[in-house]
Amino acid sequence: MSAVPWTEKYAPRRVSEIVRNTEAAMKLLKLVKEWKPGSKGILLYGPPGTGKTVSVYAVANELNYEVIEMNASDTRNVQNVMRVAGSAAMQAPLFAKRGRIVLIDEIDGLSGREDRGGLGAIIKVIKSARVPVVLTANDPWDPRFTSLRQYCELIEYKRLTMWDVVKVLRSICQKEGIIADNEVLKEIAKNAEGDLRSAINDLQALAEGRKRLTKEMLSILARRDREKNIFEVLRMLFSAKTARMATFALSTADVDYEMLMRWISENIPYHMDDVEELAKAYDALSRADVFLGRIKREQNWKLLPYAFELMSAGVALARSKSKFKFVKYSFPSLLKELKSSKEQRDLQKKIGEKIKKRCHTSVTRAINDFLPFIRVILRNNPEVGAKMAKWFRFNEEEIAFITGDSRSSKEIIKLLK
Ligand SMILES: Nc1ncnc2c1ncn2[C@@H]1O[C@H](COP(=O)(O)OP(=O)(O)OP(=O)(O)O)[C@@H](O)[C@H]1O
Numbered sequence: 001m002s003a004v005p006w007t008e009k010y011a012p013r014r015v016s017e018i019v020r021n022t023e024a025a026m027k028l029l030k031l032v033k034e035w036k037p038g039s040k041g042i043l044l045y046g047p048p049g050t051g052k053t054v055s056v057y058a059v060a061n062e063l064n065y066e067v068i069e070m071n072a073s074d075t076r077n078v079q080n081v082m083r084v085a086g087s088a089a090m091q092a093p094l095f096a097k098r099g100r101i102v103l104i105d106e107i108d109g110l111s112g113r114e115d116r117g118g119l120g121a122i123i124k125v126i127k128s129a130r131v132p133v134v135l136t137a138n139d140p141w142d143p144r145f146t147s148l149r150q151y152c153e154l155i156e157y158k159r160l161t162m163w164d165v166v167k168v169l170r171s172i173c174q175k176e177g178i179i180a181d182n183e184v185l186k187e188i189a190k191n192a193e194g195d196l197r198s199a200i201n202d203l204q205a206l207a208e209g210r211k212r213l214t215k216e217m218l219s220i221l222a223r224r225d226r227e228k229n230i231f232e233v234l235r236m237l238f239s240a241k242t243a244r245m246a247t248f249a250l251s252t253a254d255v256d257y258e259m260l261m262r263w264i265s266e267n268i269p270y271h272m273d274d275v276e277e278l279a280k281a282y283d284a285l286s287r288a289d290v291f292l293g294r295i296k297r298e299q300n301w302k303l304l305p306y307a308f309e310l311m312s313a314g315v316a317l318a319r320s321k322s323k324f325k326f327v328k329y330s331f332p333s334l335l336k337e338l339k340s341s342k343e344q345r346d347l348q349k350k351i352g353e354k355i356k357k358r359c360h361t362s363v364t365r366a367i368n369d370f371l372p373f374i375r376v377i378l379r380n381n382p383e384v385g386a387k388m389a390k391w392f393r394f395n396e397e398e399i400a401f402i403t404g405d406s407r408s409s410k411e412i413i414k415l416l417k
């Protein structure tokens with residue numbers, strides 16, 4: 001396992017190594033070099049991961065300057081800004097280094113009440129500085145920066161193209177002794193949307209413990225992307241207050257219906273804690289499932305809107321009492337299964353087989369669609385839970401696994417005895 005992030009290991013040390021934004025970095029070098037008291041501050045702006053921060057260090061490195069960095073989000077108040085940047089900015093450097101740059105990074109991070117005082121202080125620092133003050137921002141056109149802009153030279157950093165990113169990724173692979181399919185690098189680059197930092201991080205994550213990146217790995221990337229999308233869909237769906245909102249939420253999903261069912265099924269209990277709501281939601285979902293089954297068997301696509309409505313509005317509107325909660329979504333059991341230990345997997349399968357016997361379904365469906373429902377009942381209603389456990393013939397270990405909490409499983413086991 002490599003501890004050093006590749007974004008640092010392969011960060012450009014010289015201005016000429018800055019990809020795509022070389023000219024911007026050269027302009028920065030020139031301004032820093034020619035800076036004298038009374039000159040303006042320098043504001044680097046552009047999308048994330050395009051080389052703003054790293055340019056400042058490359059410039060300092062070439063000029064043998066020292067960088068005094070301040071994170072704008074740390075600037076709680078005027079005094080802080082003055083103490084940290086002001087003092088450093090007003091003193092000429094003493095030893096070794098030939099100059100100093102004060103870097104106030106990510107001024108977009110200044111927020112709320114702090115920004116007025118903070119920005120005012122930054123302007124004061126710029127006006128009275130004895131060394132160049134460099135600022136970075138993603139969006140310099142934010143109205144609160146209007147007056148600050150007048151005290152700065154602006155330098156734009158552009159989003160990198162996909163080919164820029166691929167080139168950098170390939171050269172990193174070479175240095176790391178990794179053989180990578182072009183397709184994989186292209187896919188990473190495409191996902192990064194011009195953000196080289198995120199592309200390099202993705203590459204490092206994907207290459208962890210591997211020396212070959214093959215096309216087969218594209219599915220890992222694609223799956224992760226879909227998961228990102230599905231989280232948003234779920235959030236929208238479970239917070240929907242109207243049927244229209246709910247159906248709209250589902251329409252933005254880019255996974256197939258069966259997958260969507262699993263995600264919804266797995267996450268219903270996190271949004272509803274009322275037994276009645278839960279029953280309604282799972283009822284809607286199971287009816288949607290019946291429709292989907294028919295659609296598949298009979299290729300009767302006219303039924304799709306019904307299934308769709310049940311899955312979306314049927315589920316979302318079941319929540320009437322529970323407040324909408326911000327939930328960290330969990331993966332459907334099938335995916336989670338891949339991650340959990342073999343023991344757990346075996347146990348879950350045994351449970352699935354018991355459900356299968358009683359419900360005449362497949363083990364996979366039993367685990368994905370029935371088990372979450374059973375789990376909710378066992379957790380919330382020990383009396384009914386005990387009856388169910390008896391009917392399914394779950395043993396104590398299985399009951400504990402299903403409930404996942406010792407209190408309710410103990411209660412059920414007591415009732416069974
Ligand atoms: N133009 C570039 N040329 C070479 N490497 C780059 C470039 N842009 C980004 N990188 C790589 O990505 C990392 C992050 O870049 P950097 O911190 O400069 O981004 P930034 O523009 O300051 O982003 P943010 O707006 O999020 O602060 C760098 O350490 C470097 O490895």
Ligand SMILES: [Mg+2]
Pocket residue numbers: 052053054105106136
């Ligand atoms: Mg930065």
